[in-house]
Amino acid sequence: MAKNKIAYVCSDCGSDHSKWQGQCQDCGAWNTLAEIKLGPARPGGAVQAKAGYAGAAGGDVQSLSSVKTEHLPRISSGFEEFDRVLGGGLVPGSAVLLGGHPGAGKSTLLLQVLCRLAASQGCLYVTGEESLQQVAMRAQRLGLVADDLQLYSETSLEHILTQAARHAPRVLVVDSIQVLHSEQVSSAPGSVSQVRECAAALTRFAKQSGTVLIMVGHVTKDGSLAGPKVLEHIIDCSMMIEGDSDSRYRTLRGHKNRFGAVNELGVFAMTEQGLKEVKNPSAIFLNRGEQVAAGSAVMVVWEGTRPLLVEIQALVDDSGYGNPRRVAVGLEQNRLAMLLAVLHRHGGLQLGDQDVFVNVVGGVKVLETGADLALLFAIVSSFRDQALPEELVVFGEVGLSGEIRPVPSGQERLQEARKHGFRRAIVPKGNAPRGDAGMEVVAVNSLAEALEAI
Secondary structure, rough: OEEEEEEEEEEEOOOEOOOOOOOOOOOEOOOOOEEEEEEEHHHHOOOOOOOOOOOOOOOOOOOOOHOOOOOOOOOOOOOHHHHHHOOOOOOOOEEEEEEEEEEOOOOHHHHHHHHHHHHOOOEEEOOOOOHHHHHHHHHHHOOOOOOOEEEEOOOOOHHHHHHHHOOOOEEEEOHHHHHOOOOOOOOOOOOHHHHHHHHHHHHHHHHHHOEEEEEOOOOOOOOOOOOHHHHHHHHOOOEEEOOOOOOEEEEEEEEEOOOOOOOEEEEEEEEOOEEEEEOOOHHHHHHOOOOOOOOEEEEEEEEEEEEEEEEEEEEEEEOOOOOOOOOEOOOOHHHHHHHHHHHHHHHOOOOEEEEEEEEOOOOOOOOOOHHHHHHOOOHHHHHHOOOOOOOOOOOOOOOOOOOEEEEHHHHHHHHHHHOOOOOEEEHHHHHOOOOOOOOEEEEEEEHHHHHHHH
């Protein structure tokens, strides 16, 4: 009888090793090798044919021009914000991974989506963490119509694939991938080898049958997706739902998408009836008081395919210690230190003895450099204790030599600001509108010119 082979797989890079060792030879990571049991080898050296992740095996080589690009109709989830992050809807045969902290609303969002889709599409919700009664109680509490939704409570990969092949759903949800286990892998559920093999088998089934696969993933304490890094390479789309426990708003951000734009943002509000879409997210992030205080500036950031108005606040205070503090919430802290040096060198403001605290209102994480100029304006406003004009909006990248660099989609940012009642804008020279923008636009080339404009 042929024996099962044993391999040791690195959880960071996915490379295989014939024996266990402390360090991976390919990526250099320590203590990342996990044991995985392979299937028995065929006698006589025969190679076992196995369909790949793309769902095709044994096909002929074709030229690129001869490949047929049939249009696959996307399936609308019923949530515009969810479809926006997906790139326009669910693609048949795609594998989607949804991650987030406990209590962020992953299961609630997917249950709402499937209850809407079940009326027109065959849907199967596989729950491995909750019982069927718990899922039914949540659907009843949210007031969802769940007459056509099929539920299945199981953690065995083989049983799930059997039921999926029998019912042939258009949309399959697995909640969650960390609790599944396969009989072919001799390790505990949630281990690197179990997560890797279960995700690969489910993805292979989705590609071959044209089923939309949505897997729920856990996150680690630092907020990244748990499990091997190869899991994010297998799937087609990776999304993270974020939000503080004391906030009623949740943001859904796409980190990888083979069928749409990356870093697309969807905004939801957590209510008693579940997650509700926020049609105008700029309005909730600009919930300013009646009197604008010093240290507040409004910027226009670009999230995926749309502009978003966000308020940034800064607090500059005398430092009581020898080493002043630099704290950034929603922004990169290293970039804050760099911009403070630029402000000292090219703006003439010495903040070496001041504590600087900056925060993006609403819990939004700003990842682009177009927020540099608004950040410096907020710091200057707080340092001088002078409030900026309420109808002023700012965006632009600040270089190390004090120049103001243009940012992408400048015209769309100005249109979004004008739609929300802003009448004055300070923008880079390269983003100056060619015609009438419907508002006063001040184009600047350097940080000195920008400071003079306010």
